[in-house]
Amino acid sequence: MNIHINGKAYPLSNETHISVSSALTLHFIEPQQSTFAVALNGDFVGKSDYDTTMVKNGDSLDVLQPIQGG
Amino acid sequence: MSLNIYGQNLDSRLLIGSALYPSPQVMKQAILASGSQVVTLSLKRQNPAEQAGQQIWSYLQEIVTEVNGHLLPNTAGCRTAKEAVTLAKMSREIFKTDWLKLEVIGDDYNLQPDPIELLHAAEQLINDGFKVLPYCTDDLVLCQRLYDLGCEVIMPWASPIGTGKGLMNPYNLETIRLRLPDATLILDAGIGKPSDACLAMEMGYDGVLLNSAVALADNPVLMAKAFGQALQAGEHGYVAGIMQQRQTAHPSTPTLDTPFWHQN
Numbered sequence: 001m002n003i004h005i006n007g008k009a010y011p012l013s014n015e016t017h018i019s020v021s022s023a024l025t026l027h028f029i030e031p032q033q034s035t036f037a038v039a040l041n042g043d044f045v046g047k048s049d050y051d052t053t054m055v056k057n058g059d060s061l062d063v064l065q066p067i068q069g070g
Numbered sequence: 071m072s073l074n075i076y077g078q079n080l081d082s083r084l085l086i087g088s089a090l091y092p093s094p095q096v097m098k099q100a101i102l103a104s105g106s107q108v109v110t111l112s113l114k115r116q117n118p119a120e121q122a123g124q125q126i127w128s129y130l131q132e133i134v135t136e137v138n139g140h141l142l143p144n145t146a147g148c149r150t151a152k153e154a155v156t157l158a159k160m161s162r163e164i165f166k167t168d169w170l171k172l173e174v175i176g177d178d179y180n181l182q183p184d185p186i187e188l189l190h191a192a193e194q195l196i197n198d199g200f201k202v203l204p205y206c207t208d209d210l211v212l213c214q215r216l217y218d219l220g221c222e223v224i225m226p227w228a229s230p231i232g233t234g235k236g237l238m239n240p241y242n243l244e245t246i247r248l249r250l251p252d253a254t255l256i257l258d259a260g261i262g263k264p265s266d267a268c269l270a271m272e273m274g275y276d277g278v279l280l281n282s283a284v285a286l287a288d289n290p291v292l293m294a295k296a297f298g299q300a301l302q303a304g305e306h307g308y309v310a311g312i313m314q315q316r317q318t319a320h321p322s323t324p325t326l327d328t329p330f331w332h333q334n
Contacts (some may be wrong), residue, residue, distance in 0.1 A: 006115045027117065034122045037113065037160035042152065044159035061114060064160055065123025066130070068097070069112025069144050070087030070231070070281030 001057030076201040087281025104294035107139030151190035208242040229260030236266040260276035264300035271304025
């Protein structure tokens, strides 16, 4: 299957789905780090749901971090 | 005289952005010089492994702690209510605040807020417990609808974001103040110079939110100080009661017993 994290494609040949926690490690993210938040296909996923929320073929994860703003 | 935002009293009536400064050090000095206790920030895609977001956030946390202030996350870049609601929830998880500068843009040319999507987003977010500070156009009915939904703070624009054009439609802004006497009104976006902020305060606005006018000044720290002083001057002027304009001239020096050469 293929998933996207912040627009970057990640081909995964052996899985049909993986947890958000596992997907984040593909992107070199430690899931318990506090300074990011996640949306799956445009819907917010809270930290407490990373292990139980599944990412499937064609899904997109957005991982956002603080930045300066007006 | 303090600014009340959802029950929080703040000494300063200036809310300030954290973007576009020449350096993080200048940003910090400018925020401190402004006296502001509310600093806006945002979220964007980054690789957390690079730690850039962590550094920015830590730095801004230091600043707001130093001024006993608050972070105000925004939803910059959102085009729909759904996007804004998702980003709001992400912000709340990271920043641990239910304050939100709600921003839903409807046009790429002037970055004008989309009033329809803004209302939809505000309603959902209020129902979800957010303290919403909507950035909106200077449309009276839109402001009324936002207030009726439960937005205690309304933030109409002075002019499009980053233009520095100042108060493009003073009549609309005065009317909003007149018709929503109990709302906390903060003028947001388009402020260019300290006198713009002063004018808003003389109208009875409760505060001003700005970023570019300070960050893009030749001397951001001095400009931040100037804005803090301008807001205070405008507020004092409003509270003191501004005289009514008159059509005819009236001498300010008493005319009784003026010298003889004026008496025929």
